[in-house]
Amino acid sequence: MTCEEAKSRMADYWGRSLAGEAEAAFSAHLASCESCRSEVSRVGALWQSLDLLPLEEPSGKVRDRFYEMLGAYRQGLASADAPVRRRWWTQPAWQRAAAAALLVAGLGLGYGLRGTSQPPAEVSQLREEVASMRQLVALSLLQQQSASERLKGVSWAYRAEPSDREVLEALVSAVNHDTNVNVRLAAVDALRRFASSPETRRAVVDALPGQTTPLVQVALIDLLVDFKERDAADVLRKLAADGQVNDGVRQQAQWALERLQ
């Protein structure tokens, strides 16, 4: 046993609660260790003198005060109990029955809702989110500096809903204002997807006079023929008669006029 361990046992030793092997080991340590032995005898003397102090005896008044207090407590308990009348729903039996009824009702409700309205609502919400994500991607890519990125935006526009007006507007704006011919061409092609909307047809007719690049003019004329847009006749006639316009474009406009008659 070390001095540390011996010190932790000293209190037990003085209280006389050490026994058996522990006591033997403690005694053996004391026999071998001078400092522990002197501590045990010094503090042990104090313990023994504490034992000699007389025990304090409670006086008779303490007893009287105690019974007085107990009496007052019992009285208070009785007066607090009296007005409380138990309502029927506070009865444990009723509470148990109500809990069971609620549980059954909850299970029934959950079963009823399962597989009906909830999942389709989620799916349509998800579909909406995907559509708006595609719209965002298409719109942001169409604003990029690099022509290749804007082409990517046009190919995302193919994945948008054909009813998406913002994507339609972005494509029309690309047809009218994009600085790169190839982006304008791709945007004209993508407008085909929005054919069902009269706005698209109007926008294509309006875009034609503003174009100066023959290839884009030809693509717009082809689109008008595909749309069977009779309102385009005026614009096409002007184009076919304009000496400044590329010969191929004028021929294409003439052909389109005949097709649309």
Place this chain on the structure above:
Amino acid sequence: MRKFALWTFAVAWLAPAALPQDPQRVTVAFSDPARPKKLVVDMSFGSVSVHGYGGQEVIVETSNRAGIRAPGRREAEPPPGMHRIGPSTAPGLEITEENNTVRISSARSPFAQADVTIQVPVQTSVTVNAMRGNSISIDNINGEIEANNLNGQVTITNVSGSVVAHSMNGKILASLNSVTPEKPMSFSTMNGDIDVTLPASIKANVRLKTDRGDMFTDFDIKTDSAAQPPQVEDNRKKGGRYRARFDRTTIGTINGGGPEIQFTTFNGNILIRKK
């Protein structure tokens, strides 16, 4: 804080009559050669050629070719006993560098004329717009390439990255060693062939359209008719007619498909070659 630098050079043209072919040379450094670099060229007249080289700066050389004239202007004969001082229309070329983009333009005069040869680091994105240029040629570049020409051929050789090219009245010739994945490309011309060489391993969706030409390839292009169903209108129930239309654009896939490559020509053939 973004580092900001602006360099402006106006190349005034006072070539002595004795040396009319003397090229003018300007070297411009990029603000930060470690960041993506870009070159933008806008020319009214003259040809533009851009070459990638081993250096880190942009070297611009212009030579005023005798004979390039603004349309409709004839050169006057020198009076007896006199000789020409030099080309009368100075190109008024302007070169700027800002935000790692070098811009070269002749926009200072609508009649400016010059042939420009530009050397740039190989890793540079290049945009060239030529109005009445004879030709645009771009060679040995790795980056995004955009070329627009009004009246002349566009020749793009030995490049990597992506190409978007258009010519109104010229041929488009492009050859790519490798392509940036997921980048769409587009080649178009009103009057001319489109002749494009692509790496054999390229994955792409192709959209091909020629109004008055033919299309050829040595790639295995899968044209999937299921991918382009006819547009059907059925108005018979309303007393109308039934109509099914097939799009005139041919859509196909190379090596299983990938980003879109568009080929559009009105009067010309489309040739897609395997490298």
